[in-house]
Amino acid sequence: MKILVTAKRVEDPESKIKVKPDGSGIVQEGLKYKINPFDEIGVEEGLRLVAKHQGEVVVVSIGGKEVQEQLRHALAMGAQRAVWVNHTGPLDQLGIAGLLQKVVEKEKPDLVILGKQSIDDDQNQVGQYLAEFLGWGQATFASKVESMESEQEKNKVPAIVVSGDGKSVQVIREVDNGLATVECQLPAVVTTDLRLNQPRYASLPGIMKAKSKPIEELTPATLGVDVTPAIQVLKMSSPPPRKAGIKVADVPTLVEKLHNEAKVV
Amino acid sequence: MPIVLIVAEQQPDGNLRKATLNAITAGQQLAEKAGAELHIALLGKDPSKVADELKGYGAKAVHVGAAPELEHYLAETYAPAIAALAQELKADYVAMASTAQGKDLLPRVAGRLRAAMATDVMAINGSGADITFTRPMWAGNVFAEVKLSTPVKVLSLRATEFSPAAGGQGAAEVKAFSPKVEATKTKFVDFKEVKSARPELTEARVVISGGRGTKGDFKEIEALADDLGAAVGASRAVCDAGWVPNDLQVGQTGKVVAPALYIAAGISGAIQHLAGMKSSKTIVAINKDPEAPIFQVADYGMVADLFKVLPELRAELAKLK
Numbered sequence: 001m002k003i004l005v006t007a008k009r010v011e012d013p014e015s016k017i018k019v020k021p022d023g024s025g026i027v028q029e030g031l032k033y034k035i036n037p038f039d040e041i042g043v044e045e046g047l048r049l050v051a052k053h054q055g056e057v058v059v060v061s062i063g064g065k066e067v068q069e070q071l072r073h074a075l076a077m078g079a080q081r082a083v084w085v086n087h088t089g090p091l092d093q094l095g096i097a098g099l100l101q102k103v104v105e106k107e108k109p110d111l112v113i114l115g116k117q118s119i120d121d122d123q124n125q126v127g128q129y130l131a132e133f134l135g136w137g138q139a140t141f142a143s144k145v146e147s148m149e150s151e152q153e154k155n156k157v158p159a160i161v162v163s164g165d166g167k168s169v170q171v172i173r174e175v176d177n178g179l180a181t182v183e184c185q186l187p188a189v190v191t192t193d194l195r196l197n198q199p200r201y202a203s204l205p206g207i208m209k210a211k212s213k214p215i216e217e218l219t220p221a222t223l224g225v226d227v228t229p230a231i232q233v234l235k236m237s238s239p240p241p242r243k244a245g246i247k248v249a250d251v252p253t254l255v256e257k258l259h260n261e262a263k264v265v
Numbered sequence: 266m267p268i269v270l271i272v273a274e275q276q277p278d279g280n281l282r283k284a285t286l287n288a289i290t291a292g293q294q295l296a297e298k299a300g301a302e303l304h305i306a307l308l309g310k311d312p313s314k315v316a317d318e319l320k321g322y323g324a325k326a327v328h329v330g331a332a333p334e335l336e337h338y339l340a341e342t343y344a345p346a347i348a349a350l351a352q353e354l355k356a357d358y359v360a361m362a363s364t365a366q367g368k369d370l371l372p373r374v375a376g377r378l379r380a381a382m383a384t385d386v387m388a389i390n391g392s393g394a395d396i397t398f399t400r401p402m403w404a405g406n407v408f409a410e411v412k413l414s415t416p417v418k419v420l421s422l423r424a425t426e427f428s429p430a431a432g433g434q435g436a437a438e439v440k441a442f443s444p445k446v447e448a449t450k451t452k453f454v455d456f457k458e459v460k461s462a463r464p465e466l467t468e469a470r471v472v473i474s475g476g477r478g479t480k481g482d483f484k485e486i487e488a489l490a491d492d493l494g495a496a497v498g499a500s501r502a503v504c505d506a507g508w509v510p511n512d513l514q515v516g517q518t519g520k521v522v523a524p525a526l527y528i529a530a531g532i533s534g535a536i537q538h539l540a541g542m543k544s545s546k547t548i549v550a551i552n553k554d555p556e557a558p559i560f561q562v563a564d565y566g567m568v569a570d571l572f573k574v575l576p577e578l579r580a581e582l583a584k585l586k
Contacts (some may be wrong), residue, residue, distance in 0.1 A: 011363075017406040017407060044457065093382065094381055116518075120402060124372070125382055128374075131376075138369075148506065178456060179457045183451065194501065196507070230381035231413055233411050237407070238406075241404070247560070248567055252532070258526070
């Protein structure tokens with residue numbers, strides 16, 4: 001089984017994001033960068049599937065040379081090789097999906113696993129665009145029934161179930177009011193939700209090995225994709241702050257405030 | 266005249282998903298600003314009952330596409346039908362509520378229409394050809410004003426930012442159309458509903474959420490919720506641990522709620538959680554840790570043990586009745 005996974009470079013989700021005074025972007029100084037947490041879950045699921053069914057995990061990232069850090073991280077987790085689409089400058093989701101479509105056509109994977117959204121743009125679009133461009137089935141928001149503390153999770157059992165004949169996958173999806181199960185013919189696109197798995201840490205031998213794993217360099221030009229964005233961010237601003245609240249000492253005071261001041265009970 | 270097409274959503278039980286009404290309000294605002302006509306699309310096996318319900322919201326027409334293949338929602342069956350309808354109507358905007366279905370479906374529709382899309386639109390700015398949208402980025406730490414430059418524009422609408430549309434606004438024409446049905450590579454297997462007698466999290470007037478501080482014991486939270494007719498929510502940690510169903514998660518990647526009253530019990534307040542509840546009208550935080558970030562957004566904070574506070578709160582609230 002050949003699985004293509006993505007590894008977008010994003011700001012560390014724990015970092016404090018501040019908008020520049022002129023609204024042209026966010027303050028970059030002092031920020032740390034990581035692999036998008038949802039993509040990391042995708043890398044983990046790919047590794048588990050390949051551990052069970054044999055094959056190869058290929059990781060792809062788009063960006064300047066700094067995204068090689070995220071590719072190396074995925075390689076250290078256990079991916080076999082990497083594809084780097086070298087591009088600096090703005091990109092929108094149409095452009096990203098267009099580039100990934102070309103990489104998929106070149107690599108011909110059985111399954112593409114992407115994070116359902118990246119924690120910077122929060123758009124939640126690329127997997128769906130990609131499935132449509134390829135004419136493939138899609139299973140978004142992949143999850144599983146067992147908790148993150150279950151035996152299955154401890155034993156790194158993949159939550160995406162490959163059929164006996166290897167021609168389809170069953171995916172449990174996290175949707176409103178419950179869990180939906182769908183079956184997709186392969187090749188297919190899956191996007192990950194939070195509770196698909198708990199990604200592994202990269203081991204020291206893994207990190208050493210990753211240094212010699214191959215990273216192939218491509219560009220939008222070599223892939224023949226026009227990535228002129230159709231989404232323009234005109235201005236960024238900080239959300240209006242909430243007015244400062246108060247601490248209350250006891251429950252009667254709290255209820256009195258909720259009843260007479262906030263008038264919500 | 267430009268056309269705004271709002272896609273209505275049905276719940277698995279066949280009823281209209283209430284967030285559709287919030288999306289219709291956004292559609293009305295957009296139509297007014299763009300000088301456009303509002304149309305509504307509805308798909309399903311036999312959605313005639315819901316179609317009638319949608320007549321009174323000021324739309325020019327409700328387009329109903331019925332086909333046996335549309336019984337269970339799948340992006341692969343719904344997207345070609347919506348995209349073909351949008352092309353036939355020459356729609357300029359295609360939008361729906363930012364529900365799980367909206368997020369799954371709309372980018373696939375946008376892909377077919379080669380349209381740019383904005384997710385979780387919170388406000389519509391400007392007018393005519395200069396319309397822009399405000400949407401959250403970085404877990405709501407940044408509000409971005411974006412402009413889409415493709416001929417067709419696709420939007421998912423954050424329901425909590427638009428009030429539900431009121432009915433009784435004219436009588437839209439209900440028009441049947443034959444939805445474009447394509448062979449799919451995905452099939453529906455089953456849907457396991459999380460049944461609850463409590464109100465839907467995104468629609469409740471009061472939400473009581475529990476975090477790691479509950480240690481998985483939601484009894485007091487549920488009892489208070491039942492007293493107040495409230496919905497129960499949870500932080501990510503609690504859902505990850507399998508203590509409560511995933512469907513209850515409030516946050517950047519879970520549900521976004523904006524109730525009149527949000528009570529956070531034993532929740533520290535990671536930015537990802539705050540992203541899902543910061544717009545609530547009144548926020549109460551109960552946490553043993555005085556440094557917990559949840560206190561920064563709380564109108565009323567109590568540094569105390571939730572297991573002591575919640576029973577007392579129930580008793581004190583009962584006195585009001």
